[in-house]
Amino acid sequence: MEAWIDFAKGPLFAVTFLIMILGLARLLIIQVYNLIISKGGRLKNAPWKSILKDAVTWFIPVKHLIKGTVIFSAFSFMFHIGVILVPVLLADHIVLWENFLGANLPAIGQGFADFLTLFTIGCILVLLIMRVFVRRQRAMSKPMDYFLLIMVLLPFASGYFASHPGSNPLTWESMMLVHLLSAEFLLVLIPFTKLAHIVLYFFDRISGLHWQLRPGAGDKVARALFDEEARV
Amino acid sequence: MSTIPEESKIQTVKEKKSYPYYIENPVEENRVERFLEAFAAILKYTDYKPLLDSYCNSSAKCNRCAVTCPVFQVTHDPRDIPCYRTNLLLDTYKRYFTIGGWFKSRFTSTFELTDDIIDEMLDGFYRCTACRRCTRECPMGVDHGMITRLGRYILSLMGIVPKALQVSTREQLEGETHNTSQIPKAALLNTLEFLSEELKDMLGIEVEFPVDKMKRDYVFFCAVSDYLLEPETLMGNAAVLYASGDWDRWTIGTCNYDGINYGLFYSDWHLESIIKQLIAEVDRLKGKNILIGECGHASRSAHDFVPVFSNGKPYPVYNFMEYTLKCIKEGRIKLNNDIVTEKVTYHDPCNIARSGWIIDQPREILKSFVPNFVEMTPHGKDNYCCGGGGGLVSVDEIHDFRMNIAGKVKAEQIRRTGAEIVISPCANCKKQLKELVEHYELPCQVMGIHDLILKAIEIPGAKSAAERNEEAEMFAM
The missing domain is CATH 3.40.50 (Rossmann fold)
Structure with missing residues (x-):
């Protein structure tokens, strides 16, 4: 078991982390290329000011707590705080970053980390419950939407149990292996699922730029389809 | 395969109450193939692909858009959830135009585009007023209005577009009158004469509307229907121009006097063609600025797309309210x-x-x-x-x-x-x-x-x- 844990902590983590980084880099490059290179000079006509102003309001989305969405939106926002802070700044994870990236990040205290972890788990449960019981959310949901929430829940729950032996239903080794494998599976999922919004979020928020249409494209589309003068 | 009935009305979607619109030439066969063909052509020649790639991988399906939508607020029908509608198109894109979609379809029973889904789209995309209120409240920034428009664009390339829009646009681009209300030049001139008389009766001033005057500062375009339906708005515009002392600085062109651009709602090709027609009229008159009357979409289409489709330096575009406010601030009216x-x-x-x-x-x-x-x-x-x-x-x-x-x-x-x-x-x-x-x-x-x-x-x-x-x-x- 120890060997498996070492393998998961070492080479497997490196590989899965690399898959995530390369996958996200691919998405980033495609988006940057298509926006900046492909649209080029057309972007100077875009309403940058209003697009960026709208984008900025979403980083602290208090203004967007509109009636009918307050609970979901608040929990969703708070959930992201835990999801970003705990994996990056937990003391045990800091060692990993040091080993692999040489980064020397400040750690958050264990008490705060425990609170954030439980809080994030609570947020995930609320989001899951709302997806099940709110009709309009259920109507939109697909198996993947539930699966991803559970996949995010797993490393948080297993991590908490592993660091709190009193509440751990399994052995420390088993729980740690569950924690490592689930977290690494999540890393692999990121670039291939909607979790890719880690990167794509920023491009979606400025997607108003896509109103800068490509001149002559409509004519080419019509000609390709009708093989004659485009019909009105 | 479901078909469009003879009377050209689009049928209800899955027994739900639907609101049909007329189309000119109902498509009856190979609708799925034609849809995918049109979609492929759009992806090949336009810039929508990266947008769809991004949306596919980030759409949160949080349903905030639902509560902001005035249609959903009334119906509470899942098909009126903007994200639901958007995902009809995103699922089609993912399945047929991405490697992941192709890969998934080899191993699992996955999404397939069917006639029922096309029915759902042609119904859903025209149950949306493209107001983009949902876009404003989407935490991801998914522009449902743009996706609705893209969906309509694909459908229009199959011939599925409300007849009312298609007929008007055809007249504007290919008809003799070059405007959506089919107002001939003679009728325009009569209307302007009538408006002059009305202004004389009402205000006691003698004015003759400037027509085809060259090198004026402002070339005026309103929604052409205003010449038929909104004489008071036009007289108000004229009164402001007269009172401000700018009467000899504007003109109406008689080759193209329609600011309407339905291309903004359903087609890139129509949008661009109509904008180019508008630019051509300003070129002909050697005008300096484009002044758009009281019309929201005419203003937006000219303001946002004259720069996009101009060769060289674009004409500045102003909404008439901007002009009026400027005159008030300068104390000219x-x-x-x-x-x-x-x-x-x-x-x-x-x-x-x-x-x-x-x-x-x-x-x-x-x-x-x-x-x-x-x-x-x-x-x-x-x-x-x-x-x-x-x-x-x-x-x-x-x-x-x-x-x-x-x-x-x-x-x-x-x-x-x-x-x-x-x-x-x-x-x-x-x-x-x-x-x-x-x-x-x-x-x-x-x-x-x-x-x-x-x-x-x-x-x-x-x-x-x-x-x-x-x-x-x-x-x-």
């Missing part, structure tokens, strides 16, 4: 603030407020001469659509949908203000709001901002506003 005593509210047309740049200007104008001005709640960028946006107002056969569903929230919003006059500086919104006022028996009248200005403007050498007001009251008695 005076408005009498004793004339309009009614309670007045303002409806923000989506295309120039939420998707545009005109929010404060009309309010500054109104507050300068209307003592009893009241805001709707919400307003500005958060305002509700009139219910006829995205071209729906031109589709008469969906009148019930526009009245009982799409416009219901707006009607309640107007009622809550207690206003006697609703100002709507948009030809489309005006038509829809007038129908709503009648349908819901709201105790108010709908008019353009320049209709109101016409009542209150003071022009040196002309009858005073008070005098005109008295005359109008006597005439009404």
